[in-house]
Amino acid sequence: MSQICCDADEPPCHCLATDLLDVLGRKYAMDVVCVVAHHEPVRFGLLEDHLPDASTSTLSTRLDELEAEELLTRERYDEIPPRVEYELTDDGRELGERLRPVLDWIAERENSD
Amino acid sequence: MSQICCDADEPPCHCLATDLLDVLGRKYAMDVVCVVAHHEPVRFGLLEDHLPDASTSTLSTRLDELEAEELLTRERYDEIPPRVEYELTDDGRELGERLRPVLDWIAERENSD
């Protein structure tokens, strides 16, 4: 029932001003969701391989933020060398599915230039 | 045919490294597409009303970038005071439709916290 957005003559509703949309509108946030959705469980190094333009610190920050939004989980295994696996939560998977048509279209469009 | 993403055992494909995804991953970019999609034709002031947290300069930059990606058009009317109307291109509308399920879900989720 709280869908975007207000109708033409209504006052603005600001339904877009959410923390989650803020997080998703940061560099590589959608990319991370997409890569995890496609390859989970995923380790840090694989994310780096798939998103070579992102710095490790940015990747790390994005993962923190997505975890805080409860879109993914971080499983630490107490091994040497350390191993950490990322997986989407149910919410994260739902988001990933809704994001797919967007990213597919972007990839297609890029291809047909 | 160039959809996300490579399969599990393949090398990374970097299909996500596109200019458009870069632009969409900036602050308020998806918001702008969504507001224009919902209210077009749209004037600058209406965008400001709907996205009060965005500065005018950021809004202006986002509009430039979306125009450069050919997702929206800017129609200048030679009047005093000046009037400019923004509308989505066909590509912009396609993107807007694919973005809707994402933003609807975000709005819903926010509501049910």
Place this chain on the structure above:
DNA sequence: TTATTAAGCTGTGAAGTCCAAACTATCGGA
């Protein structure tokens, strides 16, 4: 006559975000 109003921006310096590169810890193998 002067001031005010409107819209759609652009310009400014400060604050926040992202960058590459170097560094952390630990253990097994050379």
Place this chain on the structure above:
DNA sequence: TCCGATAGTTTGGACTTCACAGCTTAATAA
């Protein structure tokens, strides 16, 4: 003894975004 492997954190600098002021022009208001 030093290297490589993993998953990050730290650092100082570059790029983005911020709030706020100013620009344009013509019609009105004081």
